Amino acid sequence: MMDTETALAQGSNVVAPWTVVTQTPEQGRLDVVVRPTDLLPAVRALTEAHWGYLSAITGLDVPGAGQPTPEEKQWERLDGVPEHAGTVPMGGFEVLYHFCHGAAVLTLRVRLPRTQAAVVSICSVIPTATVFERELIEMLGIEVTETPNSDHLLLPDDWPSGVYPLRKEFHAPDAGSAAGEQGGSHQ
Amino acid sequence: MIQNPKPQKFIVPIGPQHPALKEPGHFEFTVDGEIVTSVAIRLGYVHRGxxxxxxxxxxxxxxxxxxxxxxxxxxxxxxxxxxxxxxxxxxxxxxxxxxxxxxxxxxxxxxxxxxxxxxxxxxxxxxxxxxxxxxxxxxxxxxxxxxxxxxxxxxxxxxxxxxxxxxxxxxxxxxxxxxxxxxxxxxxxxxxxxxxxxxxxxxxxxxxxxxxxxxxxxxxxxxxxxxxxxxxxxxxxxxxxxxxxxxxxxxxxxxxxxxxxxxxxxxxxxxxxxxxxxxxxxxxxxxxxxxxxxxxxxxxxxxxxxxxxxxxxxxxxxxxxxxxxxxxTPSLSNWASVSATAPGHKLADMPMILVGIDPCFSCSDRSVSILPHDRQSKLWTWEDLRQYGIEYYR
CATH class of the missing domain: 1.10.645.10 (Cytochrome-c3 Hydrogenase, chain B)
Structure with a gap:
């Protein structure tokens, strides 16, 4: 197995044509921001280069209300980039595709505005991504276009439509009692 | 008996619950006769948010x-x-x-x-x-x-x-x-x-x-x-x-x-x-x-x-x-291997293939219904399927 830094450098080269910006959040990791439209070619390039395996897809709800979050400030700096690189000045979603290769983790980050929360399915390249995409759809309400199966994976069949539990505005019905234990309310 | 029965495919649902094991799941095996041709997975029965x-x-x-x-x-x-x-x-x-x-x-x-x-x-x-x-x-x-x-x-x-x-x-x-x-x-x-x-x-x-x-x-x-x-x-x-x-x-x-x-x-x-x-x-x-x-x-x-x-x-x-x-969790990633390896195997092999990935036993489920050619459904428990597998290989 090649060492972690070599693996990351190699992965970085593979996705270079679609890279907007890269970050190294911690040792052994590389975060690569790509535009939503470039996601599929970047994933295909990693897969065809046999660079590791898709370990997980994380969806993040990034609230935009109030003061700009540090993420938003960071994203604003991308404003000079053509097509705004999927920046979300008013908050939105971020979808993280974590590829693992030994100890190395390369994360493709796609930023989606709240008004246009849609990302293309990567199942045409990695069929096993379907479970992660189904989770993304039902938990965060992010539309995954061309995904082979958008049925509920985890939520009950009778779960109300348009209610997405991992969005920040959603509060579980029993969250009040949990907050009560801490002597405060989240509402 | 029906003359010249046309080959049909049946869906065998397994799941979603098993009282003794830990994580229930629901599987639908599409079978062509005895042979499984595809698998669909539905999780979430113990989803707790x-x-x-x-x-x-x-x-x-x-x-x-x-x-x-x-x-x-x-x-x-x-x-x-x-x-x-x-x-x-x-x-x-x-x-x-x-x-x-x-x-x-x-x-x-x-x-x-x-x-x-x-x-x-x-x-x-x-x-x-x-x-x-x-x-x-x-x-x-x-x-x-x-x-x-x-x-x-x-x-x-x-x-x-x-x-x-x-x-x-x-x-x-x-x-x-x-x-x-x-x-x-x-x-x-x-x-x-x-x-x-x-x-x-x-x-x-x-x-x-x-x-x-x-x-x-x-x-x-x-x-x-x-x-x-x-x-x-x-x-x-x-x-x-x-x-x-x-x-x-x-x-x-x-x-x-x-x-x-x-x-x-x-x-x-x-x-x-x-x-x-x-x-x-x-x-x-x-x-x-x-x-x-x-x-x-x-x-x-x-x-x-x-x-x-x-x-x-x-x-x-x-x-x-x-x-x-x-x-x-690792089980979530490993389900894909069930979908990939099950087709082509006999229904009787399913309990072993499911258990083979050491899932959090979502697979070991309660009821199985089989739709035979005459379209009358027959209800099987997971125990029946297990027994079926054992008898098949006896």
């Missing part, structure tokens, strides 16, 4: 919450979480605490693998092996209880270290337990590699090549049984795995027999490393103080659970509550 709940609690509360994601590999969940939060906080945990984490993780692997061995034997109709392996598993359960006070949620971790120390008397008890289990495991190795009737259920069944396993993102013993060199304890050592390394255990055949061989050989490796830890315990503290508020940041914490890579993504926002915790 833990990721959301974690966002609404503080870091200390989350430790106890996340330890309850899984009733079998509880310690590894807490370890992945604690390692991640400690990384975000910039805290270095004392070596002795890390060694205790590894010790408990390996004891947990022993109990998990023995549990799997028993359940897999049961699904094959080999209940004697099931009874013996579960009886022997009590040895490690007693050790864990003696260490922590609990058989299942040992709660070994705290943020910044571990909760309990291991004294000389406990170390001796663990050594005795490992000696006993090692002797028993030799016996199990002989059974799973030489017992003819058992091999008829495992050899050449559910075969997955290394390329397939790689492409499917298969993890843990399931991947290693196909010859994939993938073990985070070696690839990306955490806790004390740098000081107390383990050897990777692989097999090449990729069938169910290979998965048995890998599980059993991993037991030997766990016994060995447990003894090494006990003989070379680093002295010193077992806990450091953690801040209540965790500085803003993002981290990924990956550990090798008994079933494969467990993935935690933790995003902090500077408060005492996390912004987001994403958990990807």
């Amino acid at each position: 833990i990721e959301k709940a974690a966002e609404e609690r503080n870091y200390v509360q989350d430790l106890y919450l996340l330890e309850r994601v899984c009733g079998i590999c509880s310690h590894i969940h807490a370890t992945a979480y604690a390692l991640g939060v400690e990384k975000l906080a910039g805290i270095t945990v004392p070596p002795r605490a890390q060694a205790i984490r590894e010790l408990v993780a390996e004891l947990e692997r022993v109990h998990s693998h023995l549990l799997w061995l028993g359940v897999a034997a049961h699904e094959a109709g080999f209940d004697t092996l099931f009874m013996y392996s579960w009886r022997d598993r009590e040895t490690v359960m007693d050790i864990l209880e003696r260490l922590s006070g609990n058989r299942v949620n040992y709660s070994a971790n705290v943020l910044g270290g571990v909760k309990f120390n291991v004294d000389a008397a406990q170390a001796d008890a663990i050594r005795r337990g490992m000696d006993f289990l090692e002797e028993r495991t030799h016996h199990y190795y002989n059974i799973v590699t030489a017992e003819e009737t058992f091999l008829r259920r495992t050899r050449g069944v559910g075969t997955m090549s290394a390329d397939q396993a790689e492409a499917l993102g298969t993890l843990g013993p399931t991947a290693r049984a196909s010859g994939v060199q993938r073990d985070l304890r070696i690839d990306s050592p955490y806790a004390a795995y740098t000081e107390f390394p383990v050897q990777i255990v692989t097999a090449s055949a990729g069938d169910l027999e290979a998965r048995f061989v890998v599980h059993v050989n991993e037991l030997f490796e766990s016994y060995r490393v447990i003894r090494v830890i006990l003989d070379n315990f680093p002295p010193g503290e077992i806990e450091v103080r953690m801040p209540r508020r965790i500085p803003e940041g993002e981290t990924i914490s990956r550990v090798e659970a008994p079933r494969g890579e467990l993935f935690y993504f933790i995003k902090s926002n500077g408060t005492d509550q996390p912004e987001r915790i994403k958990i990807r």
Whole structure:
């Protein structure tokens, strides 16, 4: 197995044509921001280069209300980039595709505005991504276009439509009692 | 009888509940006669919204919450979480605490693998092996209880270290337990590699090549049984795995027999490393103080659970509550291997193929209904399907 830094450098080269910006959040990791439209070619390039395996897809709800979050400030700096690189000045979603290769983790980050929360399915390249995409759809309400199966994976069949539990505005019905234990309310 | 019946495909639903095992799931096997042609999976019957709940609690509360994601590999969940939060906080945990984490993780692997061995034997109709392996598993359960006070949620971790120390008397008890289990495991190795009737259920069944396993993102013993060199304890050592390394255990055949061989050989490796830890315990503290508020940041914490890579993504926002915790358990990744290997096999092989990936037993389900040619449905329980598999191979 090649060492972690070599693996990351190699992965970085593979996705270079679609890279907007890269970050190294911690040792052994590389975060690569790509535009939503470039996601599929970047994933295909990693897969065809046999660079590791898709370990997980994380969806993040990034609230935009109030003061700009540090993420938003960071994203604003991308404003000079053509097509705004999927920046979300008013908050939105971020979808993280974590590829693992030994100890190395390369994360493709796609930023989606709240008004246009849609990302293309990567199942045409990695069929096993379907479970992660189904989770993304039902938990965060992010539309995954061309995904082979958008049925509920985890939520009950009778779960109300348009209610997405991992969005920040959603509060579980029993969250009040949990907050009560801490002597405060989240509402 | 109908003249010239046209070949039809039937969907055999299995699931969603099984009272004795841990994680219910629902599977729909499409069968063409006896042969399975495709598999669909529906999860979520025990979905408890833990990721959301974690966002609404503080870091200390989350430790106890996340330890309850899984009733079998509880310690590894807490370890992945604690390692991640400690990384975000910039805290270095004392070596002795890390060694205790590894010790408990390996004891947990022993109990998990023995549990799997028993359940897999049961699904094959080999209940004697099931009874013996579960009886022997009590040895490690007693050790864990003696260490922590609990058989299942040992709660070994705290943020910044571990909760309990291991004294000389406990170390001796663990050594005795490992000696006993090692002797028993030799016996199990002989059974799973030489017992003819058992091999008829495992050899050449559910075969997955290394390329397939790689492409499917298969993890843990399931991947290693196909010859994939993938073990985070070696690839990306955490806790004390740098000081107390383990050897990777692989097999090449990729069938169910290979998965048995890998599980059993991993037991030997766990016994060995447990003894090494006990003989070379680093002295010193077992806990450091953690801040209540965790500085803003993002981290990924990956550990090798008994079933494969467990993935935690933790995003902090500077408060005492996390912004987001994403958990990807190894079983979720390994379901894909069921979908890939089941087609082409007989319905009678399904219990073994499902159990072969050591899922959190979502597969072992309550009722199966089969729609025969005359379209009258017949209801089967999971027990019926298991019996069907056993009778089929009798």
